[in-house]
Amino acid sequence: AFNRAEVIANINTLVTKARSKGVPVIWVQHSEEEMPIGSEYWQIVSELSPLETEPHIRKEYGSSFEATNLDQVLAEHKVGNLIICGAQTNNCVRHTSHAALERGYDITLVGDAHTTSDMNWREYQIKADQVVSEQNLAFLNYALPGRSAKVLNVADLL
Template sequence: MSHAYRRREVLDAVNMLIKRARDAHLPVVWVRHSDQDLVAGSEGWQIVAERAPTPGEAIVEKSYRDAFEGTDLEQVLSQLGVGRLIVTGAQTDMCVRSTLHGAIVRGYDATLVSDAHTTEDMTQTGAPPAEAVIRHTNLYWSKQKAPGRLGGVMECEDVDFALCGS
């Protein structure tokens, strides 16, 4: 995602959230995608150099857009006692959206951090500009809910990890 929209700002926001979660002794779970276009072990597959999991933090390997499909993410979250997800990352219009839906369908509350997800410019394929994709996803997810589960959107600075404890 070296050409992602607002890459530096998004990485800074994600870094702040990771630090705050760790300081609150809450689990940080990493998700790494691979497929025919993003080969496992390649440079693009690596977790961005500006971030690094600490020993003991789970890394879930996935090959579908939804991080729950074909992975052990549910087992990892269950072992950690997690019921509410704070979602960040890339690619907004693919993996982020799919994982948000996967979470709420499986019974998790799922909050999207509005300034901590990004995508690449894919206008050449007919997609809207990255800024519009992000804005629309934030709008779309802001009112998401299902019986007994809530979606929602908040800015990085408003994420209250005190509400995320087990």
């Protein structure tokens, strides 16, 4: 994955800061046919350490909201602004960001804490850094009535 070590370090920094300030940390794991629950690729990377007391959402679709109890978990924790990071930029991060806005949440996309891998589509090779940059650009000035998105780097959030 693009900038893997840096992205993981940035996520760890965010999680540590959130925990110290009492901000809820919610973990989301995606599964699908190629990544069944319990498989090596389904696991949260070993460098990240969810606490047993932190909510854990398991999903099967790009959006973390689809067919999950994420809305309920957010309501229980009185969350109105989601700080979004993780992988894959072009799937889970993108779809969850859009779905959050459509459901009435504000979002903060952490520009240096999401990643993806290089990919091919038809005859095109798409570089991961371009996908990450496009996602950051797309959410830079994205707003819906009564909701907004912003893109900040980890240093800007601390």
